[in-house]
Amino acid sequence: MSMEMDMSLGCNSSGVPLLSCRNLRVSFGVTEALRGVDVDIYPGEVLAVMGPSGSGKSTLLHALAGVVKLDTGTVTYNGSDVTALSEAERSALRLSAFGFVFQFGQLLPDLSAVDNVSLPLLLAGIPRRRALQQAKSWLDRLGLAGFGDKLPGEMSGGQAQRVAIARALVNAPKILFADEPTGSLDSLAAENVMLTLTDLARATGTTVVIITHDPRTAAHADREIIVRDGLVTSGSVAFSQASDVPQ
Numbered sequence: 482m483s484m485e486m487d488m489s490l491g492c493n494s495s496g497v498p499l500l501s502c503r504n505l506r507v508s509f510g511v512t513e514a515l516r517g518v519d520v521d522i523y524p525g526e527v528l529a530v531m532g533p534s535g536s537g538k539s540t541l542l543h544a545l546a547g548v549v550k551l552d553t554g555t556v557t558y559n560g561s562d563v564t565a566l567s568e569a570e571r572s573a574l575r576l577s578a579f580g581f582v583f584q585f586g587q588l589l590p591d592l593s594a595v596d597n598v599s600l601p602l603l604l605a606g607i608p609r610r611r612a613l614q615q616a617k618s619w620l621d622r623l624g625l626a627g628f629g630d631k632l633p634g635e636m637s638g639g640q641a642q643r644v645a646i647a648r649a650l651v652n653a654p655k656i657l658f659a660d661e662p663t664g665s666l667d668s669l670a671a672e673n674v675m676l677t678l679t680d681l682a683r684a685t686g687t688t689v690v691i692i693t694h695d696p697r698t699a700a701h702a703d704r705e706i707i708v709r710d711g712l713v714t715s716g717s718v719a720f721s722q723a724s725d726v727p728q
């Protein structure tokens with residue numbers, strides 16, 4: 482199979498995408514951030530979104546996650562048209578199916594690591610004792626056993642990002658959206674965070690959409706797309722079928 486392919490096909494044209502968009506257009510005033518984007522994202526794949534600063538990567542991620550108003554276009558999740566949902570329904574979908582990690586983990590600074598990680602579970606109505614147990618076990622899986630009582634300010638950048646990843650994964654999202662999750666880290670910490678993130682995603686079958694400027698970060702992905710000037714201009718495949726992703 483050719484390493485270069487049309488992005489509307491994605492990496493597994495015979496499979497059913499988990500998340501797709503068609504003809505996405507988003508503008509901010511006179512700035513056209515997305516100018517007609519088609520992307521298919523397949524279950525279990527780790528997709529890197531690359532491209533120059535200001536090209537529309539974050540806007541694409543926000544559009545796929547249903548947090549930005551579209552001028553035109555559709556986003557389909559699991560066969561359902563997300564653009565047809567009410568804001569309350571979209572919000573419920575985000576809470577139940579999507580996880581988010583940002584460049585600076587955006588942990589709540591006054592809450593301990595374990596309290597930060599348990600937050601999504603508490604918001605979902607899980608009793609506190611069970612939420613804390615699950616949060617602790619996710620911190621363990623991220624190599625942070627013993628760090629549960631630390632405040633974000635008492636941890637290194639890499640440790641704090643691991644807490645942010647634990648918080649994003651604790652309610653078992655189907656898709657993890659990550660916007661430059663290693664952008665604030667040195668290269669060793671970035672490498673470790675990416676290894677942990679992709680190992681966990683593959684072990685749990687979580688689909689990951691990750692924005693990065695760093696080719697070393699993108700090298701951990703199964704596939705990458707390039708956003709340029711509001712358009713997806715190219716993509717490459719690192720493996721032949723999304724179903725090759727170890728579950």
Ligand SMILES: Nc1ncnc2c1ncn2[C@@H]1O[C@H](COP(=O)(O)OP(=O)(O)OP(=O)(O)O)[C@@H](O)[C@H]1O
Nearest residue numbers: 509512513514532533534535536537538539540541
């Ligand atoms: N809330 C906003 N209001 C106005 N313009 C915006 C807004 N968000 C994004 N833009 C503009 O839309 C375009 C795309 O921005 P976006 O943040 O998606 O790019 P990006 O590729 O993620 O950039 P970076 O790599 O620097 O984070 C840019 O011209 C940006 O200035």
